[in-house]
Amino acid sequence: MYSLFAWRYFKAKKSTNAINIISWICIVAIIVGTTALILVLSVFNGFEGLVKSLYASFYPDLKISPSSGKILTISPEQLQQIRGIQGIKNFSLVVEEKAILQNGTNQTIVYLKGVDANYEKTTTVNKHIYSGNFNVGTNNHPLLVMGIGIEGALGIRAGSDVLPLTIYVPRKSNTEELNELENISSDTIHTAGSFMIQQDFDNKYVLTNLQFLKSAMRLDENQFSGVEIAVNNPAEADQIRERLDGIFGSTYKIQNRYQQNQNLYAIMNLERWIFYAVLCIILIVAAFNMVGALTMLVLEKQKDISVLNALGASKNFVLKVFLSEGLLLALIGGGIGMAIALALVILQQQFHLVALEGGSFLINYFPVELRITDFVLVAITVLAVSFLASLVPAIKASRQYFSLRSE
Known part of the structure; x- marks a missing residue:
């Protein structure tokens, strides 16, 4: 009415x-x-x-990292327990550290990330290759895959460089005094390719071989910066995170993709x-x-x-x-x-x-x-x-x- x-x-x-x-x-x-x-x-x-x-191309569904400090220790038994959790598609062991890359007079500070063979199955960085190809090499012959921003800062074309880059990586040390000969590892290294994802990654990250970076940093066999995990169903990520909490406890930080990018x-x-x-x-x-x-x-x-x-x-x-x-x-x-x-x-x-x-x-x-x-x-x-x-x-x-x- x-x-x-x-x-x-x-x-x-x-x-x-x-x-x-x-x-x-x-x-x-x-x-x-x-x-x-x-x-x-x-x-x-x-x-x-x-x-x-x-x-999502760079950050995994779940990430295990130390609750304090940069390095965590993961035993073979814990890795086996991760493999036994239903719903986990794959996982990759990673090590991250700041490093300096130099090409002649050009140099820049980067976040160097050592990754293993499973990294391509955990993230989709390999689908965003801009030049060259995705190949981090081996322990004896490591290669770099870098963001295009770093490629521009060094003035190179990744994957086609004739002369190698010089890389400086800090080693693990129990003392606060910095000794260049003891605490800094330097080496020469070639590039395999570059990726273009997003400016935050393109200007910051360089990927390389996990074992090479662990050797350069003098890390023990079971020491890593984190474990990146891909799940079959993203809707079940929180349930899998709770199971991982039961394995690792409070000394480890387990974050889903939202928590990794909360800000x-x-x-x-x-x-x-x-x-x-x-x-x-x-x-x-x-x-x-x-x-x-x-x-x-x-x-x-x-x-x-x-x-x-x-x-x-x-x-x-x-x-x-x-x-x-x-x-x-x-x-x-x-x-x-x-x-x-x-x-x-x-x-x-x-x-x-x-x-x-x-x-x-x-x-x-x-x-x-x-x-x-x-x-x-x-x-x-x-x-x-x-x-x-x-x-x-x-x-x-x-x-x-x-x-x-x-x-």
């Missing part, structure tokens, strides 16, 4: 044309606000998915909500228009309200009629806005209409991704703002008394 009155009031011709104009301005503002919210959230979804996929995910989520809050201002502007439109409509429908009162309509009935009118404007504007946003997102996914400028990205267009939760969130926001905006004129309409008797 309330919706019927609201619909008739909306489409009925008004005595003052300004009421129609303000009502449509209100609807247009809601359309713009709804479309903008859906589009921005979809772009954030697209970039979030892209970044997560890039980080990144927190920042992305914060940015998402900040933009959402800023764009809600458009809906607040629409709310001001709605207050004006409904207030003028109340004045327009004074006689109608008097007739309803004479027929026994309660104040609550009048209140609900004008609340329904406000929600009707929200439904029309919000529905059209969502339809426009849906069409634009689908067009961007299919035809890449909006390009990314600069040419330094992995993709040359804005990534977008539709999520049903975004539509639900925006719908709730539009209805909530419209309800609050309609409440004031609706209450005023229900509290006023109009008489049909002419003076």
